[in-house]
Amino acid sequence: MAVAGPLHVVRPADAPEEGGRPAPSFLVTEGLTKRFGATIVVRDVSIAIGTGEFVCILGPSGCGKTTLLRLIAGFEQADAGAIRQAGRDITALPPEARDFGIVFQSYALFPNRDVAGNIAFGLESTGIDRAARARRVAELLALVGLAPHAGKYPSQLSGGQQQRVALARALALSPGLLLLDEPLSALDANVRAALRDELRALQRRLGVTAVMVTHDQQEALSIADRLIVMRAGAIEQVGTPMALYQQPANLFVARFLGDMNALPVEAGQGAEIRAAGTAFRLGAPVDAVPPRAMLCFRPAAVSLGAEMRGAANAVPARVVSAGFRGDVIRVLLAPEAAPELRIEAEIPSLRPVPVPEPGERVVAGVQPAHLLLLEGEG
Amino acid sequence: MSGATVAAGPTRVPFISGRGTRILLPLLLVAVLSAAAILPIAALLVRAFLDRDGRFVGLANFVRYATEPGLAVAAWNSLTLSALATLLTIGLAYPFAYAITRTRMPGRGMFRLIALLPLLAPSLLPAFGLVYLFGNQGWLRGWLMGESLYGPVGIVLASVFYAFPHAVLILSAGLAAGDQRIYEAARALRAGPWRRFVTVTLPSSRYALISAASIVYVLVFTDFGIPSVVGGSTNVLATDIYKLVIGRFDFEMGAVVGVLLLAPAVAAYLVDWLARRSQRAMISGRSVPIAPERMPGRDLALFGFCLLVAAAVIGIIGMAVYGSLVRFWPYNLNLGLHNYARLLEDDDEFRAIGNSLALAAGTAALGTLLAMLSGWIVARRIGPAALVQGLQGLAMVPVAVPGLVLGLGYVFFFNDPANPLHALQGTLAILVLCTVAHFYTVPHLMAVGELLRLDREIDMAAQALRAGPASAGRRIFLPVLAPTLVDIAGYFFVNAMTTVSALIFLFTAQTRVAAIAVINLVEGSRIGQAAAFATLIMALSIGAALIQISLRAAILRAQRWRRREG
Numbered sequence: 001m002a003v004a005g006p007l008h009v010v011r012p013a014d015a016p017e018e019g020g021r022p023a024p025s026f027l028v029t030e031g032l033t034k035r036f037g038a039t040i041v042v043r044d045v046s047i048a049i050g051t052g053e054f055v056c057i058l059g060p061s062g063c064g065k066t067t068l069l070r071l072i073a074g075f076e077q078a079d080a081g082a083i084r085q086a087g088r089d090i091t092a093l094p095p096e097a098r099d100f101g102i103v104f105q106s107y108a109l110f111p112n113r114d115v116a117g118n119i120a121f122g123l124e125s126t127g128i129d130r131a132a133r134a135r136r137v138a139e140l141l142a143l144v145g146l147a148p149h150a151g152k153y154p155s156q157l158s159g160g161q162q163q164r165v166a167l168a169r170a171l172a173l174s175p176g177l178l179l180l181d182e183p184l185s186a187l188d189a190n191v192r193a194a195l196r197d198e199l200r201a202l203q204r205r206l207g208v209t210a211v212m213v214t215h216d217q218q219e220a221l222s223i224a225d226r227l228i229v230m231r232a233g234a235i236e237q238v239g240t241p242m243a244l245y246q247q248p249a250n251l252f253v254a255r256f257l258g259d260m261n262a263l264p265v266e267a268g269q270g271a272e273i274r275a276a277g278t279a280f281r282l283g284a285p286v287d288a289v290p291p292r293a294m295l296c297f298r299p300a301a302v303s304l305g306a307e308m309r310g311a312a313n314a315v316p317a318r319v320v321s322a323g324f325r326g327d328v329i330r331v332l333l334a335p336e337a338a339p340e341l342r343i344e345a346e347i348p349s350l351r352p353v354p355v356p357e358p359g360e361r362v363v364a365g366v367q368p369a370h371l372l373l374l375e376g377e378g
Numbered sequence: 379m380s381g382a383t384v385a386a387g388p389t390r391v392p393f394i395s396g397r398g399t400r401i402l403l404p405l406l407l408v409a410v411l412s413a414a415a416i417l418p419i420a421a422l423l424v425r426a427f428l429d430r431d432g433r434f435v436g437l438a439n440f441v442r443y444a445t446e447p448g449l450a451v452a453a454w455n456s457l458t459l460s461a462l463a464t465l466l467t468i469g470l471a472y473p474f475a476y477a478i479t480r481t482r483m484p485g486r487g488m489f490r491l492i493a494l495l496p497l498l499a500p501s502l503l504p505a506f507g508l509v510y511l512f513g514n515q516g517w518l519r520g521w522l523m524g525e526s527l528y529g530p531v532g533i534v535l536a537s538v539f540y541a542f543p544h545a546v547l548i549l550s551a552g553l554a555a556g557d558q559r560i561y562e563a564a565r566a567l568r569a570g571p572w573r574r575f576v577t578v579t580l581p582s583s584r585y586a587l588i589s590a591a592s593i594v595y596v597l598v599f600t601d602f603g604i605p606s607v608v609g610g611s612t613n614v615l616a617t618d619i620y621k622l623v624i625g626r627f628d629f630e631m632g633a634v635v636g637v638l639l640l641a642p643a644v645a646a647y648l649v650d651w652l653a654r655r656s657q658r659a660m661i662s663g664r665s666v667p668i669a670p671e672r673m674p675g676r677d678l679a680l681f682g683f684c685l686l687v688a689a690a691v692i693g694i695i696g697m698a699v700y701g702s703l704v705r706f707w708p709y710n711l712n713l714g715l716h717n718y719a720r721l722l723e724d725d726d727e728f729r730a731i732g733n734s735l736a737l738a739a740g741t742a743a744l745g746t747l748l749a750m751l752s753g754w755i756v757a758r759r760i761g762p763a764a765l766v767q768g769l770q771g772l773a774m775v776p777v778a779v780p781g782l783v784l785g786l787g788y789v790f791f792f793n794d795p796a797n798p799l800h801a802l803q804g805t806l807a808i809l810v811l812c813t814v815a816h817f818y819t820v821p822h823l824m825a826v827g828e829l830l831r832l833d834r835e836i837d838m839a840a841q842a843l844r845a846g847p848a849s850a851g852r853r854i855f856l857p858v859l860a861p862t863l864v865d866i867a868g869y870f871f872v873n874a875m876t877t878v879s880a881l882i883f884l885f886t887a888q889t890r891v892a893a894i895a896v897i898n899l900v901e902g903s904r905i906g907q908a909a910a911f912a913t914l915i916m917a918l919s920i921g922a923a924l925i926q927i928s929l930r931a932a933i934l935r936a937q938r939w940r941r942r943e944g
Contacts, residue, residue: 110836170842
């Protein structure tokens with residue numbers, strides 16, 4: 001990779017087009033496995049990431065996502081499996097022989113070097129001349145909007161500024177791959193949202209392939225081209241944010257990406273399902289109802305109203321509680337036919353609706369298209 | 379899973395690529411520490427159960443020690459005098475530490491400095507001060523009401539002075555760490571000042587008290603310098619071990635006394651370790667720092683108390699310095715550098731100063747290198763987990779081993795002609811090795827602490843940016859660690875200048891150091907010159923400490939990045 005190469009990398013031919021599928025070829029892992037002692041931290045992980053793609057590895061803490069990132073970086077050595085980057089087998093290479101830039105959760109800025117010095121650190125190892133180095137540092141400073149702070153030390157910067165320095169430092173050597181380990185998790189909510197969008201725009205502009213680890217589903221949903229959801233060291237599902245949100249493979253993925261109602265299926269055939277003492281009609285018939293199946297729908301898919309009584313997909317229920325949440329009102333319901341179950345509904349709060357009172361009788365309706373049949377968690 | 383998670387197992391360690399190096403490096407440190415500390419101690423322990431011909435005799439040596447007239451009394455003296463000195467030291471040090479951390483009386487910083495002054499002198503310097511004040515021809519002899527200084531009185535008094543700064547350090551650290559919110563809560567619950575002290579301050583400093591008491595007890599119990607100057611005919615274990623080995627060549631009894639010195643020291647350090655662990659658990663990272671309130675009555679009383687203590691410390695040290703300047707105590711009180719001139723004219727004594735400086739410099743160099751290496755291995759977990767934990771365990775051993783025990787262990791270990799390191803015997807190198815081992819624990823922990831504060835991700839960032847070990851060391855680690863390096867080197871240097879106990883069995887005429895020369899002068903009843911020599915050592919230590927402080931300050935000044943605003 002040319003060190004002082006152009007900042008605006010021309011997007012390669014196999015880069016993802018708007019709405020198109022990416023060509024999964026740039027970074028490939030095959031059967032990657034990592035043990036720490038007796039614990040298997042990463043279990044048989046095979047992924048393929050296309051050039052210029054932004055992929056988020058998402059999962060609860062301890063799921064092995066950071067270890068997977070560190071395997072890709074070379075800070076950990078795999079016990080089994082292979083990693084290929086740009087067609088080259090890098091499994092056995094030490095980090096310094098690979099082609100990536102990395103932003104750490106702690107930023108890991110060198111405390112004794114100022115902003116420009118941090119950005120220049122990697123360039124100094126390459127032996128390019130002083131003038132070219134200064135030009136490159138100036139470019140990067142401008143890129144992340146830190147030109148006025150070039151002479152400041154990390155301890156004099158805000159969290160957001162430190163994050164930008166870390167990003168500029170990681171991009172200094174024009175790596176083909178940008179690795180991000182929870183880069184935004186140490187920031188305030190506002191700064192975080194702004195930097196998230198900036199990061200995304202920058203990655204698009206440079207065309208660099210990015211892999212980001214996060215435990216924040218909002219962040220992952222809004223920034224990634226594709227998500228990899230992990231649990232207990234293994235991949236649960238891979239897909240676009242929209243696909244994973246709307247068609248999760250199981251209840252774990254569904255609940256990790258947002259709240260999900262799940263009612264145990266009592267009986268069912270084709271598109272007709274019975275749950276919570278109510279008859280439901282699915283958007284499309286299923287061949288077979290899986291064992292321990294749950295009828296699932298997002299709280300936002302629920303609409304409340306008395307006029308739906310008796311219709312399909314309408315559950316007569318009593319209001320247990322209702323809470324104001326800003327944009328929405330969260331209503332907790334107990335179906336009348338199965339009062340031990342709970343259904344959460346989310347109704348917009350901007351519309352002048354009366355907030356339901358606890359004990360009030362309502363009917364909760366769900367469109368067939370919003371119903372999912374998922375296997376329950378053991 | 380956060381990036382800060384430190385994984386065991388075959389994790390790649392930045393800058394050490396080969397699997398071999400990753401095992402060899404910790405193995406090397408384990409080997410060095412074993413040879414320098416563990417094996418000599420083991421040799422001493424084994425020797426206590428062998429007879430003169432090397433046959434195993436079970437507890438026979440201990441039985442002989444207990445039954446032979448005059449031997450066991452030293453153990454009793456050591457136990458009781460150390461207990462008394464500990465009680466007095468803590469009684470003085472607690473209010474002193476409280477005054478400099480928890481009040482707003484004036485001069486707190488200065489009082490702290492004065493209290494720490496004896497750290498820079500050999501333990502026997504206060505003993506000289508006492509000799510000039512309360513000795514047979516002392517100025518204030520009457521104060522002892524007929525008691526002789528030489529014996530229990532002198533040992534306890536000098537020990538209190540010697541141990542006082544150590545107690546103040548531990549207690550003030552314990553008292554400085556606290557949570558202001560607890561005091562605010564106590565006030566909100568209408569607790570008065572005395573009740574706040576008894577229900578909050580005292581309980582929250584109990585671990586520091588336990589720590590301080592156990593450390594002071596061991597310091598006094600194992601000190602050789604003080605009883606050899608003011609012990610008179612009172613035998614204690616620390617002087618007995620010397621007399622048994624050097625005077626009677628009774629190595630078996632020497633080994634037994636070594637075990638008797640070692641056992642309480644190990645026990646005390648275990649207590650201290652447990653206390654510190656509990657203390658740490660008590661302070662959360664989110665505590666609000668203590669903000670002492672102004673209480674004129676209390677502050678004035680404590681100011682008076684501190685003034686008295688400070689006057690005593692300066693008086694005793696000053697008296698030793700004064701005595702060293704007097705021509706012929708107490709008959710000719712003309713001041714001059716007579717005693718110093720005699721020292722410098724004497725080739726043997728002059729060489730001892732050179733040896734001390736060489737020992738101190740060598741110890742600082744080797745010790746800093748080893749401590750940084752072992753600190754790095756432990757902090758970054760380089761190598762198999764068992765090896766790393768083993769190294770950490772080994773590094774914790776020296777602090778609990780009295781210098782006399784370590785020194786005698788060296789005699790047993792290195793005297794063995796079968797030992798490949800036998801050639802070190804009688805060289806300055808063995809003194810350096812022994813001194814490094816003796817003072818190893820604190821610098822090792824300093825290095826571990828500092829490297830843990832430096833995020834592990836920094837190493838990875840440097841490596842991801844393709845910096846090699848030399849380049850990252852020069853550009854990142856050396857500048858960041860510079861103040862710690864200076865502190866560690868200074869710690870080794872000053873301790874090497876003032877230590878006596880570990881070296882008393884190891885020196886030769888060629889390698890005799892200044893602190894030992896002082897003992898020899900005392901044995902020859904040349905008290906004036908001995909005091910002069912002790913003063914000279916203190917002056918050199920103060921010089922070294924000043925260099926350390928100004929070097930540190932210069933580094934901090936030059937490193938603009940350490941300042942928040944700028």
